[in-house]
Amino acid sequence: xxxxxxxxxxxxxxxxxxxxxxxxxxxxxxxxxxxxxxxxxxxxxxxxxxxxxxxxxxxxxxxxxxxxxxxxxxxxxxxxxxxxxxxxxxxxxxxxxxxxxxxxxxxxxxxxxxxxxxxxxxxxxxxxxxxxxxxxxxxxxxxxxxxxxxx
Numbered sequence: 001x002x003x004x005x006x007x008x009x010x011x012x013x014x015x016x017x018x019x020x021x022x023x024x025x026x027x028x029x030x031x032x033x034x035x036x037x038x039x040x041x042x043x044x045x046x047x048x049x050x051x052x053x054x055x056x057x058x059x060x061x062x063x064x065x066x067x068x069x070x071x072x073x074x075x076x077x078x079x080x081x082x083x084x085x086x087x088x089x090x091x092x093x094x095x096x097x098x099x100x101x102x103x104x105x106x107x108x109x110x111x112x113x114x115x116x117x118x119x120x121x122x123x124x125x126x127x128x129x130x131x132x133x134x135x136x137x138x139x140x141x142x143x144x145x146x147x148x149x150x151x
Contacts, residue, residue: 018092048064059081
C-alpha cells in the first residue's frame with residue numbers, strides 16, 4: 001500500500017511541477033548522453049545526481065543536478081533541495097517566481113558588483129527551506145553552513 005501511495009505522490013508532484021520537471025528530466029538525459037552521471041540520493045521527493053559535465057548546481061522539479069564540487073558538499077545539496085520545496089509550493093509557476101530569476105541572478109550577480117550570491121530573494125528562500133544559512137567571510141565571500149542535517 002505504501003508503494004502505491006508513493007507512486008501516486010510522485011505522479012501528482014510530477015504533474016504539479018510539470019514545466020520544470022520536463023526541463024529537469026531533459027537536462028538529466030543530456031548529461032547522461034554527454035558525460036558521466038552518478039545517482040546520489042532520493043531526498044524530499046527529488047532525485048539527486050552528480051554530473052561531471054555540469055557547472056554549478058540546479059533544481060528543476062523532481063531533479064537536482066550537481067557538479068562534482070556540489071555533490072561532495074551536503075550544504076549545497078540542501079540548498080538545492082530548498083529550491084525543490086519551493087517548486088512543490090509554487091507548482092507550474094515556479095519557473096516564473098523562482099527558476100528564471102535565480103538562473104538570471106547566478107549569471108549576473110558578479111557583473112552587477114555583488115559578492116554574495118545568496119543575498120537574492122530566491123537564494124534566501126531556498127536556504128531557509130533547505131535548512132542552510134549563508135555565512136560571509138572577512139574577505140566578503142560567502143559559504144553555506146547547515147543549520148539542520150537532513151540526510
